[in-house]
Amino acid sequence: MFALLEKKSIVAVLSLAALALSLTACGASVDEISAEPTGDTSAADIAGAASCVDTSGSSVKIGFVNSLSGTMAISEKTVSNSLTMAAEEINAAGGVLGKQLEIVQEDGASEPTIFAEKAEKLISSDCVAAVFGGWTSASRKAMLPVFEEKKSLLFYPVQYEGLEASPNIFYTGATTNQQILPGMDYLKSIGVTKLFLVGSDYVFPRTANKEIVAYSGANGIEIVGEEYAPLGHTDFATIVNKLKSSGADAVFNTLNGDSNVAFFKEYNNAGLKAADMPVISVSIAEEEVGGIGVENIVGQLTAWNYYQTVESADNEKFVAAFKAKYGASSVTSDPMEAAYTSLYLWKLMVEKAGSFEVAAIQAAADGVEFNAPEGKVVVNGENHHIAKTAYIGEIREDGLIYAIWTSDGAIEPDPFLTNYPWAAGLTES
């Protein structure tokens, strides 16, 4: 076929390729970079450590990256709202180190690649002091190398599957031992011996279920089924049939988004009842209850670290402020609260460090405390997670979730589950 091509064109292609290669000056190799000591200025330059954050004026920039378009927008918009509210509160109270916060909002568009792109834009073009946001594990995993390379900070506000700790990320949502394990402890305490797992097919459910299976093996709970549906899947007849014939005492649900509507409708159609076979969910908060329809899930259980109904003066203030700003019908949920808390934690870290510099914040982070709406939280300087209280909640007719079980105080974060002998094989195997 190439005989058909003109000779001239082939020459042109080759000469262009040669031109492109001649323009190509090669940079450092991987070995050079890793071999150079960190104190070396050229290595620091190469690693992009030179920060462009401008703290000379009366304001300092911070970045929010949330999906405002795409499938995750419905959830992440609420996080953006509560972050905005926290920034306005902080500004009204005099700012951080006397500087007003200037928000740069970016749209992650529900796509990991875009999250990474926008994070880099916030750090390199806008020169923000810190970035807040992200929701899916994929978005966090995509942003992680950007923050590590640029030596900047991300505050990630959503519960996740654990097994991660980056010096450049602060995780203000729950890790597994603060949400999933308390959920399992609760199920065990009510006498569940046969458990059915249902989840959306992506990283969080699969990893969470791996941990649940290991926990169950060590605690005498039999896993009678483990089913996954693609994200957005709405036909649950097969899965619910399997569930019904499995003889399970309870269901651990890690489904996300629309799939929950279909799953719970099918569950009710099959005549299953919360009293006989409760479903405990870890991705359904106040915001989602409305979308699923209260009538479909009333009486079911959830595991979180915050509910709108948590009784404390700090929470009353938070809920009242949110409703005043975003309407009386708006609800507050765990990720929103964790996002709100994350901005205050950053403020406290900066104030403790007396500086907006990343290294100073990292050094000052350990032990920073905040009386959050969920209760007192404490930053763990080693793994950058925060100590949180776990609440098992029940969904009631008013669409709100009420705690029916509370952990003994705040649980120390243990993202790699090092304190649980049964989890030993999870990270190495």
Add this chain to the structure above:
Amino acid sequence: MKLVWQSKWTLWAGLAVAVIAVVLAPLLLNDFRLALLAKYLCYAMVAVGIGLAWGQGGMLTLGQGLFFGLGGYIMAMHMKLADAKGGVPDFMSLYGTGEVPIWWEPFRSPGVTLVAIVAVPALAALILGWAVFTRGVRGAYFAILSQALVYAFALLLVNQQQTTGGTNGLNGFKGFFGLALSDPANKRMLYFIAAGVLVAMVIATRALMRSRFGELLIAVRDQENRVRFLGYDPAWTKVFAYVIAAVFAGIGGALFVPIVGIISPANVGVTPSILFLAGVVIGGRTTLLGPVLGTIGLRFVETQLSETYPAFWTYFQGALFILVICFLPQGMASIGTWLKWLRRRREVTA
């Protein structure tokens, strides 16, 4: 073949402008913007292929994400293995069995990887094209089939989390054939490679379209049965164009990985496959440079709009499609023709 620039000297002038733009860009843009431009160039490679398969060959392919993904994942697997230095990539010990699966092994070799980036998408397109076009599947049926395939591909990637990284995809690369990706000089080099490859693809496509094969391809698009009566087998003409389009998409995907630093099912599924087409539609599918300029322009505008109006940029995007399809069905590249027609009409009425 209609061109944005019809005559020879305008084509060479256009290319000269392109080369100057390519060389000037690193001087005018910071590293972040240059990396974005390099990413648009990768998308433009896919667009050149779509221009050939759809614009010239009439095959509405809604599934180029499949080939983009094959090229991208092959490159990503190699880079993951190279980073692990003979060990196991990080995500596999987290989510998988902690062992490198057999089908990953060949990609430890840089040579095998480079060959596979071209050969695997080509082979996939050859088998698909052979199965589809020799049976006379065309039009909407082919479009639906190609979209279903790319959906299945994305689903498979998500499903095989232990070996493909699932929805997280593959990311966190440190090196590109031994060169550190954190070094801005290497990022500029990647940009030059992408620009050089894209220009080569455009020239190769032009040569292809000026050859007998190009005439045959257009004849097949316009009157497939008549071509058959003349004694040619239209199926193989289409298969060849489809394979070329797949190779371009595969190379685009392979370069996308070191430039962007991540590949995930969200980059290869149904939505990105449709977006690949969008730039081609806006630029003008039947022209040589329309798909390239349309794609780069569209992606640039998207980035700008989403940075300026993060909450409602998608409305502008939708409005742009409606405007182009209503008023410039042949794409932006037809603006010139349209203006010429307008001027001629004015001369006539004057």
